[in-house]
Amino acid sequence: MEDLLYQFMNNFAFLILSAIGLAVIFGMMKIINLAHGEFIMLGAYIATLATKAGIPLLLSILLSVVGVGIFGLIVDRLIISRLYGRTLDSVVVTWGVSLVMQQGILILFGPSLETLSTPLGSISIGGSDYSLYRILLFVTAIVLLILLYLLFTKTTFGLHSRAAMQNAEIARSMGVNTNRIYSFTFSIGAALAGLTGALYAPTMAVSPTFGGGFLMPSFVTVIVGGANPLIGPSLSGGVLGVVSTGLDATWGTFFGRLGLLVVAILVIRIMPLGFSGLVEKLSVRKSRG
Amino acid sequence: MLVKLNTENIVAVLIFLFFFVYPVLVDAYSVMNLAYFLSMVFLSLSLSLIWGYCGIFSFGQAVFFGISGYFYAVFTLNSGITTLTPLGLILGVLIGGVIAWILGYFMFYGGVNDVFVGLITLCLTLVLETFMGQTAGDQWMIGQVNLGGFNGINSIPSLQIGSFILTGNSFYYFVLLILLAVFIFLKWFEFSKLGIAVVAIRENRERTKLLGYNVPFIQSLVFAMGGALASLSGIFYVLWGNYITPSAFGLASATIPVVLVAAGGRKNVTAALLFTVLYYWFSQTLSASGSEYALIILGLVLIVAILFVPNGLIASLFHAGDQLFFREHSKSLLRKKGAKTL
Amino acid sequence: MxxxxxxxxxxxxxxxxxxxxxxxxxxxxxxxxxxxxxxxxxxxxxxxxxxxxxxxxxxxxxxxxxxxxxxxxxxxxxxxxxxISIKMQTPGVFGELTVYENMKIAVQHFTRHAEVKSEVSRLLELLMIRDLKDELVDNLSHGQQQWLEIGMALACKxxxxxxxxxxxxxxxxxxxxxxxxxxxxxxxxxxxxxxxxxxxxxxxxxxxxxxxxxxxxxxxxxxxxxxxxxxxxxxxxxxx
The missing domain is CATH 3.40.50.300 (P-loop containing nucleotide triphosphate hydrolases)
Structure with a gap:
């Protein structure tokens, strides 16, 4: 039982952390960032290189967040800002960005970096060892969701960005600078991807294709979650976490992944707006009787 | 059919003439290279059809490409009878079409559209890559063929018609003739009754329903046709190299057709054809020259193309040519590319 | 009744x-x-x-x-x-196609192939927009677009x-x-x-x-x- 719980925490954290940056950008801006994996990869590189240079891991992680956030802001100003509202073009362009980033990193740093060792060691419960670091990742995922919730509900930025998300035109007419909101949102999405990369850097091999492993789980989580960048990933991370943990334990990793996809297709078939759509429907019904 | 004189059609005729005389001009190695490029053109055309014509955005063309490639391999290696290879080709294309139909049925009748089709098909591609990658063990035998995990399947037989084995130039001309047939079909289809309905769906799905068209049915049908074309591409790829690996399903093969069609001009099959061939030629030349900057240049070209020439590089050149040489000013979507007026 | x-x-x-x-x-x-x-x-x-x-x-x-x-x-x-046919409140015409092409999309589904052309002409005549048949629909006035849409609805008989x-x-x-x-x-x-x-x-x-x-x-x-x-x-x- 502890094993399964631990696996669930692991999967949940992985899904949430993979998806959160993508979800924020897609949910708020309707931009599909195919370079999401490369943003994560960039985060992993910054963290790994900084740590090797003698900076403490925690500070390195922070450096990744800031660094990738700034990088995201530059990408937005140069490229993405010209494509607001053009979802499909954004796919092509961000794929171009991912090509440049992946190959650029390969040229600069070669095919792989020396991996950091996973910090914090492990604890033993009931005869099994559990990595403390991975448990910490789970806690981080939860804290991150709470922080984002606060950002989007309690701040002026959150208010404006939600207005822009629901109806950009009306938001503009009320004096909201939607372009600035979008730029900031993209930058936050990038920073979150950087955080994810930095957090997972000590747990797997860091190479230019580091982001590839995050791509499918992140897309599935966003699809199943729907448009709302908070409710969506939280719910779908939970559900998908249970599904993949169950399938992993019974039939192995591949079926865990296949299960994710099947759930994604079923969810889209039954409720095209994902969990966000469902929650919205229920809450409207409740509030208006 | 009355073919209209415009830049696109002249270029199309010249391209095909060039393709036909190409083997006379160059060595066997270059011919096989072009055969590979042409095989990949089918993949781009399949996307032109479903995305450019019908507005269905898909990353799933690699799914049909890969499945049919694997099917052909398993079928021909198991049968062991080389004269049955054409049957493998035909069945492979049909299976690709049927799978696309089923997938399309689930999506379009379920009201899944636009970007969600792209996301679902992307995930499907990635899952299939993962699946094929872990099929190295002995339990993954289909008949006498091991799926082979990351190494894929090798020594897949070439196409044999009667006692004649298609390799080298004969394979090249086989691919070229089928490409020409598909190309003419697509040009005709655009202005056929169904083709016009398809354009209407692309322009305004809801409105087209209100004109009495069964939109999900037509979408599924076009998606199936696209699946069959992608399958043809996959099987030609297998015939060209006699091998297939899970990278046929990879992220790169899922996204490259999208990028090629978008950058070339998605509503224009000649543009898709030309840009695909140029891309493969360019990337091969660059990687042969050992330049590690090839992918970076490619990425930058894409970004610049989408930002500054959103209608596609080649398609915009065609348009400029029309204005310059033929004083063609009609802006109608159907006319602009027009082989004839409706 | x-x-x-x-x-x-x-x-x-x-x-x-x-x-x-x-x-x-x-x-x-x-x-x-x-x-x-x-x-x-x-x-x-x-x-x-x-x-x-x-x-x-x-x-x-x-x-x-x-x-x-x-x-x-x-x-x-x-x-x-x-x-049942409808003309909606917001124009539901295909703006980037010509008047003729718009009508053809609507007509071809309910009329035999040989008669499509004459049926389109008849409807355009009825709607008083025959002279505009090669015009891009986006260039039409709001009123003309409404008529075109009525014509497309009529094409469904x-x-x-x-x-x-x-x-x-x-x-x-x-x-x-x-x-x-x-x-x-x-x-x-x-x-x-x-x-x-x-x-x-x-x-x-x-x-x-x-x-x-x-x-x-x-x-x-x-x-x-x-x-x-x-x-x-x-x-x-x-x-x-």
């Missing part, structure tokens, strides 16, 4: 968006050959009713009958084939034609021509149900009227009866 004469019937139809009752418990009968108006101020639920007749929205409750047949669960395109504000945004002259066109179509045997909130236009045209207010049926009757109904006058003057 014989039972067969009812072409369209809504029975206890309602549409709720979340808790908002856009349309609530509506009963309407439209007789074959009628020229019937749905009248009501903004937000009365008129367009929502049209969308339910067309199958764009599914009613939350109640049923829609067409020609004695329950069509509540039919898809839009199947309803079109049964003989409807028994019942739904027109959502057929004269919206038109000048007085265009409005008159639109009214004349509608009357002419009705005389040819097409049953017409239209939405408007301009009393003068309705008076000129409609035979029967159903008045809606806040999603509910408020009154019904001939135009004369409605005109003299004090409550109706009140909601129009905003006293309700």
């Amino acid at each position: 014989s039972k067969e004469a009812v072409l369209l019937e809504l029975r206890h139809v309602g549409k709720y968006f979340g808790g908002l009752r856009a349309v609530d418990d509506i009963n309407i009968k439209v007789e074959s050959g009628d020229l019937h108006c749905l009248l009501g101020p903004n937000g009365a639920g008129k367009s929502t009713i049209f969308k339910m007749i067309m199958g764009i929205y599914k009613p939350t409750n109640g049923s829609v009958f067409f020609n004695q047949r329950n069509v509540t669960h039919l898809k839009s395109w199947d309803r079109v084939k049964l003989g 409807p028994k019942l034609l739904l027109l959502d504000e057929p004269a919206a945004g038109m000048g007085p002259e265009e409005t008159d021509r639109t009214a004349e066109l509608i009357r002419q179509l009705n005389q040819q045997g097409i049953t017409i149900l239209f939405i408007d909130h301009d009393m003068a236009f309705v008076k000129k045209l409609a035979r029967n009227t159903t008045v809606l207010h806040l999603g509910r049926k408020f009154a019904e009757g001939t135009v004369e009866e409605i005109e003299t109904n004090q409550q109706v006058v009140d909601i129009y003057l905003g006293k309700s």
